[in-house]
Amino acid sequence: MKFSVIIPVYNRPEELKELLLSLAKQSLTAFEVVVIEDGSSIDSSEIINEFSSQLDIQYLPQANTGQGFARNNGMKIANGDYFVILDSDVLLPRDYLHNLSKAIQDRKLDAFGGPDAAAADFSDLQKAMDFAMTSVWTTGGIRGKMKDPSKYQARGFNMGVSKTVFEVTGGFADPNQGEDIEWSIRIKNAGFKLELVREAYVYHKRKNTLFSFAKQAFSFGRNRVNVSRFHPGAIKLVHWLPTAFLLFSLSIPVFYFLNNTLFQISIGLFLVWSIGVLVSSSSQYNSLKIGLLSWLTSMSQLCSYGLGLPLEVFRKLVKG
Structure with missing residues (x-):
């Protein structure tokens, strides 16, 4: 071969x-x-x-x-x-x-x-970006940690x-x-x-910088819609999870003014996710700094993808 x-x-x-x-x-x-x-x-x-x-x-x-x-x-x-x-x-x-x-x-x-990984000599930000793209806390492991390799x-x-x-x-x-x-x-x-x-x-x-990383994630969300031009079933429920995360994050300050019970539940869930990212990344790289950077890149990755997908769906519907 x-x-x-x-x-x-x-x-x-x-x-x-x-x-x-x-x-x-x-x-x-x-x-x-x-x-x-x-x-x-x-x-x-x-x-x-x-x-x-x-x-x-x-x-x-x-x-x-x-x-x-x-x-x-x-x-x-x-x-x-x-x-x-x-x-x-x-x-x-x-x-x-x-x-x-x-x-x-x-x-x-x-x-x-x-899959992709971060080498030991990569910068802290590069390691944090790799975490955001590969962790079960963000992409669910679909970029290389899935149980069924045929999927x-x-x-x-x-x-x-x-x-x-x-x-x-x-x-x-x-x-x-x-x-x-x-x-x-x-x-x-x-x-x-x-x-x-x-x-x-x-x-x-x-x-990438943090800004260009967010811009790239936004493009990934839009790209999924482009794939659906060729394959109508390409957008599945799992691809909407970042959008759900974005809406959930935006709802937290709204709940603060409207419903104290929902606010406490939502802030609790958000803290669980944040702690999960921080602990997972910090232990993986033995660095609290990388853990904190991973929280930033993970938020950026999820929210940017979560915005790009619905905006491109809307644009496609408007164009007909």
């Missing part, structure tokens, strides 16, 4: 360099790298040249198409049996490809998705398919806005086996 690692990049040569360095250290060496320069004004040609003697690299500069279509173009020229799709802001543990190869062969997978919908920062899957399904149908979720649904509908591979995790080195 040979892997083709597909990496779209846009104005992030130094970020790409870190990822290529982690690829050069992989214990499994049967792979090539396909870098798609998606209309960047700051290209990565010097970085590609730097690693050309260490890695088997194809470099495809192109006009900007968006990450989904850029990945498609990379897969069209790839030579591997399996395509591993990564965002440029991830780093790979040394045995990533080895663990992935074993899982694919042992479980006879046609496609896969892997996983792969995310574009860390996913992969066999060459056959790409040829049959045609790849991404949208350049962005939930394109990974849409393709995951279509892959399963076509009868292919796509599952979560917990061992194939990546270190997701997000460059």
